[in-house]
Amino acid sequence: MAQNQERNQEATVYVGNLDEKVTDTLLWELMLQAGPVVNVHLPKDRVTQQHQGYGFCEFMTEEDADYAIKIMNMIKLYGKQIRVNKATSDKKNLDVGASLFIGNLDPDIDEKFLYDTFGAFGVIVQTPKIARDPETGNSKGYGFISFDNFESSDAAIEAMNGQYLMNKAITVSYAFKKDGKGERHGTAAERLLAAQAKKNIPTILPNKLVNYPI
Numbered sequence: 777m778a779q780n781q782e783r784n785q786e787a788t789v790y791v792g793n794l795d796e797k798v799t800d801t802l803l804w805e806l807m808l809q810a811g812p813v814v815n816v817h818l819p820k821d822r823v824t825q826q827h828q829g830y831g832f833c834e835f836m837t838e839e840d841a842d843y844a845i846k847i848m849n850m851i852k853l854y855g856k857q858i859r860v861n862k863a864t865s866d867k868k869n870l871d872v873g874a875s876l877f878i879g880n881l882d883p884d885i886d887e888k889f890l891y892d893t894f895g896a897f898g899v900i901v902q903t904p905k906i907a908r909d910p911e912t913g914n915s916k917g918y919g920f921i922s923f924d925n926f927e928s929s930d931a932a933i934e935a936m937n938g939q940y941l942m943n944k945a946i947t948v949s950y951a952f953k954k955d956g957k958g959e960r961h962g963t964a965a966e967r968l969l970a971a972q973a974k975k976n977i978p979t980i981l982p983n984k985l986v987n988y989p990i
Contacts, residue, residue, distance in 0.1 A: 786838045787814070788863040789845060790903065792830040792891055794818070795854035800831075807833045810847060811840025822913065829888045830903075832863050859895065863903070872970035873961045874929035875922040877951040881906070882942035883915045893941065894921050898928025920951055926967050 791803065804816045818831035835841045841862070849860040878890065890904040906919035923929045929950070937948040950962035 784814075784834060784838075785863060787836065787841045788832055788834045789841050789848075789860050790830065790863040791833055791848075792859035792888060792895075793856055794827065794829050794831065794858060795856045796826055796829075797854050798827070803831060803833060806853070807835070807844055807848070810835070810844035812836040828886065830891070859892075861899065872925060872973065873953075873963075873966040874924065874926045874970070875920060875951040875961045876929055876932060877918065877920060877947075877949050878936075879918045879947040879949075880944055881915060881917050881919060881946060882944045883917065884942060885915065885919075887919075889941075890919055890921060894932055894936070897923065897932040897935070899924040926962065926970060929962065 789807075791807075794803070798818075800816050800818055803818065804813055807813050807816070812835065813833060814836055815834040816831065817833075818827035820827050833844070835844065845860050845862065848858065850857045852858075876894075885906070887904045887906055890906065891900060894900060894904070901922050901924050904919055904921045907916040908914060909916060921932075923932070933948045933950075936946065938945050940946075950960040953959050953961060
């Protein structure tokens with residue numbers, strides 16, 4: 777079985793807003809209702825060994841993962857509605873550059889809190905990142921979030937910049953690009969590329985009726 781060490785991202789779903797009573801075994805058994813499960817991972821706190829309210833489930837196939845999203849998203853587990861969506865899809869399609877920098881975060885805000893807060897604006901393409909001290913694991917007070925389109929990131933900036941999260945007014949702006957040239961994401965060129973890419977992706981959303989020749 778060694779050849780299958782690599783996790784299949786396309787067949788992996790993110791599961792969020794999990795109650796502390798949820799275990800790896802319980803999540804495995806729940807997800808089995810959607811299809812054969814390869815792996816379940818609930819990241820644990822290093823000190824308490826409690827999971828942090830979210831996890832990942834890898835299915836045998838991408839179709840099973842899509843089915844799980846369809847039937848499992850927003851069902852109640854121990855009285856809490858769980859979130860189920862793609863952990864990360866094809867980056868060429870989704871990582872368009874709609875990446876935000878979130879500053880002045882309270883030390884108690886974690887990745888799950890960011891995911892649950894900003895998930896209202898659209899599809900988050902990767903688990904939010906909070907910069908942490910490598911020694912202590914404590915938050916450095918800022919983080920990053922990436923959406924799959926600029927409409928979502930624009931809406932998040934407009935609604936959340938200057939808002940109070942846990943008694944601190946956060947800042948929300950486009951993140952600097954990693955090439956170090958001092959340019960931020962959200963440029964006209966990136967938006968144009970994202971719009972072009974969207975046109976090339978066949979849509980399967982039910983609210984967009986597209987007639988393909990059979």
